[in-house]
Amino acid sequence: MWRVSSSGEGSTPLLPAVTRLRDAVEASALPIDVPGVDDARLARERLLDQLDDYVIPRLTSLDAPLLAVVGGSTGAGKSTLVNSLVGREVTLPGVLRPTTRSPVLIHHPDDARWFADQRILPRLARITGKHSSSDGPGAVRLVQTDAVAAGLALLDAPDIDSVVAANRDLAAQLLAAADLWIFVTTAARYADAVPWDLLRQASERGTAVAVVLDRVPPESLEEIRTHLAAMLREQQLEHAPIFTVLESHLENGLLPGPQTQRLRDWLSALAGDAQARSEVVRQTLTGALASLDARATGLAVASTAQVEAAAALEAAAADAYAEALSHIESGMHDGSLLRGEVLARWQEFVGTGEFFRQVESTVSRVRDRVSAFIKGEPAKAEHLGEALQSGVEALITNRADLAAGATARAWRTLAGGAPLLTAAPELTQSSPDLPARTARLVRDWQGDILEMVRNEGRDRRTTARIMAYGVNGLGVVLMLVTFAATAGITGAEVGIAGGTAVVGQKLLEAVFGDQAVRELARQARERLLERVGALYDEERARYQDAVSSVGTRPGQGTELKNAVAEVRSAR
Known part of the structure; x- marks a missing residue:
């Protein structure tokens, strides 16, 4: 289907075709308020984002580091989890919602070249340094650290159900840009409708998914885990690994090491195994490409309605x-x-x-x-x-x-x-x-x-x-x-x-x-x-x-x- 050149750059006949599709999507104006146009405009925006943020960059650079986007509902503990995996505060958690303003991308110093330019997320500015109250959804904050293995990057995304529309839109955009979606939920909210709508989309598009079940009471662990696994099977996500984090007291704002050790080991193994990374990329990219047909065809119908x-x-x-x-x-x-x-x-x-x-x-x-x-x-x-x-x-x-x-x-x-x-x-x-x-x-x-x-x-x-x-x-x-x-x-x-x-x-x-x-x-x-x-x-x-x-x-x-x-x- 595609190959990776010795120079590290992707080479595939798909790339010119997908690029032409991207240009056609951008040129498909939907300015007239015909029935159903709001859904069509959102679909066009989401499709254009995924083509720019993921499909074209990934086809261009098949061996670029794996991008794992950490996403989930408000208050699920995403930022605390990311900080705990890194071992220090790199993204800003808090009790006020929404907490995550600018997304934070954490990567190994050797991988800086992959993220410093506009290869992925081209419409987001790059910022560095410590968090500021002026952070907003129009930029991505880059953080370098040896605590993340080369070959894999973590991106802490805004809440998928944020009260701020711009944050919700950005969260959806970032999830569509992911090679791997690390979905964070809690024992109290794992069955909420909003995240499952996105999980259903991930399943339909073949996106690789891992699930972190946070704040689980020890006495309810088996019951909740069993129910969550059953829900994942219903959405054809039975191969998604589940990582549990028990209710714990934070230590200097971080989760206790043993609670995140299994997830940390799994991510490190993934980063260190080129074949495993390639399989994740292949799964997600194949699913994204397969989804283009129905999505772009639907947009073509809406575009024709505009012309009519x-x-x-x-x-x-x-x-x-x-x-x-x-x-x-x-x-x-x-x-x-x-x-x-x-x-x-x-x-x-x-x-x-x-x-x-x-x-x-x-x-x-x-x-x-x-x-x-x-x-x-x-x-x-x-x-x-x-x-x-x-x-x-x-x-x-x-x-x-x-x-x-x-x-x-x-x-x-x-x-x-x-x-x-x-x-x-x-x-x-x-x-x-x-x-x-x-x-x-x-x-x-x-x-x-x-x-x-x-x-x-x-x-x-x-x-x-x-x-x-x-x-x-x-x-x-x-x-x-x-x-x-x-x-x-x-x-x-x-x-x-x-x-x-x-x-x-x-x-x-x-x-x-x-x-x-x-x-x-x-x-x-x-x-x-x-x-x-x-x-x-x-x-x-x-x-x-x-x-x-x-x-x-x-x-x-x-x-x-x-x-x-x-x-x-x-x-």
């Missing part, structure tokens, strides 16, 4: 603005723009309602009437153009506002949406400068129409007709024809809008011909839709940017699954 949640948020915005654009397109066909001010200005432009009753007369009469009108009172073409411009601007802006509101409503019901709206309340409505950008868009579109009219009149005959009517006047009529279908208008407006459509159509056909008019109207609609689509894309991009800011990446779940498969193959 982000995609749902983006899709809500995309759907809202697509619907808005669809309404703009419908507005070009349903005649809804030809109401109110636009109709009034059109009637003013071509004359009274009597004019519409004469629509069926010859094209020349229509042309002559409108031509005379345009040339006689050009200002009224401007009035109609302004009314059309205002109507188009209002339609575009209104639909954008509705899309912003629809997106905000959808986000409040989708995972991760509400926090984004809280962080960026401006997303509940359109951009403040939308009206100004819309006005510029319509003016640019009007420029497109005028350019089309000019381009269409390149031959001399058509140019003469255009000059008879005026480019601006014809451009305004083309704008109107773009919106001049009648579906959706009811009552008296049907006749008026119908007349509007026919009159405008006939006028343009008189100048350009029927085929050219159809093509001009099509181009006018397309260009407006293109411009509005680009405007709505800019509005939608605000929501896309907000989703991107949370840090999910498309494919992050797939990357994890691929990395897991690579490790599985390498094993």
Whole structure:
């Protein structure tokens, strides 16, 4: 499975695969509050810690000293036990809880190189010297002593059930970094639920475990030991050795020598037997590697859920603005723009309602009437153009506002949406400068129409007709024809809008011909839709940017699954 090089450094095809898995785990952001995300975030943090603190360092240095982490519940006597094994106070016990603040790592001077750098526990600073009240969980205190045999180091960890959350988290992290977990409990608390949850995890991951049963009344020794052994068998930990420490008076703060002699001898023998140390490392490392599959696969599922949640948020915005654009397109066909001010200005432009009753007369009469009108009172073409411009601007802006509101409503019901709206309340409505950008868009579109009219009149005959009517006047009529279908208008407006459509159509056909008019109207609609689509894309991009800011990446779940498969193959 792996080998150790003569230089003492581990060499294994697993290492590159595990390193890539570690990078994929770190890159798997879980920022969106989907169901179950809190458990997934904790699992990700624990997995990343074990990869950094144990799996990768151990694969890199298979013959590094064995790390035995001493852990257990509050008040179990961990620090007193460690001090007693060393023969002096190296870690700080006490009656106030929590007592262990910074973890303390005790090692032989010859092994200093293995622990002074960031090979293991890379996110913990290294400190030395005597304990201080400022000690905290962000550092590990290194202690050198000949009382610990070379080849083995002891690490006194914080309480696994500490009232301080940071201590509990650090304890779990340190236990996951251990080659060997020395679990310390008492006769009164050996059946507590919290330590057994961790023992169950140790069993599932194949971690080597030894148990110290502390403060045992002599008269209850056999009964308690027998019960504890039975509980260990239930968790498939029947091979874990049990060391008992009877109730004793401390001598200068230390346990009597005979009470810790068996454990001391066992640790010394383990430190002095390279084969035995290798077996412990192999057992724990094999179990840790085996656990990566299910843990990383679970994280991949959670990571994919994040990508799907982000995609749902983006899709809500995309759907809202697509619907808005669809309404703009419908507005070009349903005649809804030809109401109110636009109709009034059109009637003013071509004359009274009597004019519409004469629509069926010859094209020349229509042309002559409108031509005379345009040339006689050009200002009224401007009035109609302004009314059309205002109507188009209002339609575009209104639909954008509705899309912003629809997106905000959808986000409040989708995972991760509400926090984004809280962080960026401006997303509940359109951009403040939308009206100004819309006005510029319509003016640019009007420029497109005028350019089309000019381009269409390149031959001399058509140019003469255009000059008879005026480019601006014809451009305004083309704008109107773009919106001049009648579906959706009811009552008296049907006749008026119908007349509007026919009159405008006939006028343009008189100048350009029927085929050219159809093509001009099509181009006018397309260009407006293109411009509005680009405007709505800019509005939608605000929501896309907000989703991107949370840090999910498309494919992050797939990357994890691929990395897991690579490790599985390498094993």
